Amino acid sequence: DGGITQSPKYLFRKEGQNVTLSCEQNLNHDAMYWYRQDPGQGLRLIYYSQIVNDFQKGDIAEGYSVSREKKESFPLTVTSAQKNPTAFYLCASKDEAGRTQYFGPGTRLLVL
Amino acid sequence: KQEVTQIPAALSVPEGENLVLNCSFTDSAIYNLQWFRQDPGKGLTSLLLIQSSQREQTSGRLNASLDKSSGRSTLYIAASQPGDSATYLCAVRSDFGNEKLTFGTGTRLTIIP
Numbered sequence: 001d002g003g004i005t006q007s008p009k010y011l012f013r014k015e016g017q018n019v020t021l022s023c024e025q026n027l028n029h030d031a032m033y034w035y036r037q038d039p040g041q042g043l044r045l046i047y048y049s050q051i052v053n054d055f056q057k058g059d060i061a062e063g064y065s066v067s068r069e070k071k072e073s074f075p076l077t078v079t080s081a082q083k084n085p086t087a088f089y090l091c092a093s094k095d096e097a098g099r100t101q102y103f104g105p106g107t108r109l110l111v112l
Numbered sequence: 113k114q115e116v117t118q119i120p121a122a123l124s125v126p127e128g129e130n131l132v133l134n135c136s137f138t139d140s141a142i143y144n145l146q147w148f149r150q151d152p153g154k155g156l157t158s159l160l161l162i163q164s165s166q167r168e169q170t171s172g173r174l175n176a177s178l179d180k181s182s183g184r185s186t187l188y189i190a191a192s193q194p195g196d197s198a199t200y201l202c203a204v205r206s207d208f209g210n211e212k213l214t215f216g217t218g219t220r221l222t223i224i225p
Contacts, residue, residue, distance in 0.1 A: 004155075031211060033211075040121075040217060041217055042116065042215030042216050043156075043203075043215040044215075045212055045213070048211060048212075058212070059212075088153075090155055090156065099161055099163075100146060100158040100161055101158070101213070102158070103156040103157070105155045106153070106154065106155050108153070
């Protein structure tokens with residue numbers, strides 16, 4: 001099956017801990033995106049990458065980091081500098097000719 | 113800065129009724145507008161995409177319209193079904209060179225059997 005997978009479905013973070021959210025796609029898409037969704041708010045863009053080994057900050061990049069070493073993978077690290085990390089995190093991808101973004105099932109991050 | 117608003121935040125209607133969801137945006141210089149569906153705890157599924165040069169798009173029981181000059185889009189759902197219950201989000205892409213989507217906060221729709 002082609003699509004976008006995110007893991008884990010739920011993730012718990014302790015104070016001062018860095019955690020990494022996985023996003024993998026087998027759609028051969030060039031562009032990948034990370035969004036954060038909070039209750040009562042729209043999705044906000046954290047980082048995006050239009051090609052391997054390149055990525056740009058979105059609107060709320062502080063406290064997050066990404067890498068894009070492979071076309072199919074775009075992991076997001078939530079660092080200890082992110083003071084309010086509890087949210088639902090969504091990964092998306094889009095091919096160069098495509099007009100719409102395809103979304104993964106999401107990861108819910110909770111702080112212990 | 114583009115801002116996207118969806119009112120109401122929640123809507124309940126009896127099964128079988130036709131309904132309209134609203135989306136407004138502050139900057140009319142857009143490239144396209146999309147409507148997405150999100151089920152609880154899930155990702156987003158694209159429903160309809162309207163290019164800035166188009167007035168409407170249709171898919172089955174769904175029809176989306178776009179009025180750029182007034183900064184408004186509507187999503188019309190005909191003959192609603194319980195399976196239509198979900199949150200509906202609209203998102204605006206401001207220009208061709210900018211990949212960024214600006215999302216509204218969504219309307220949570222409940223269809224009452």
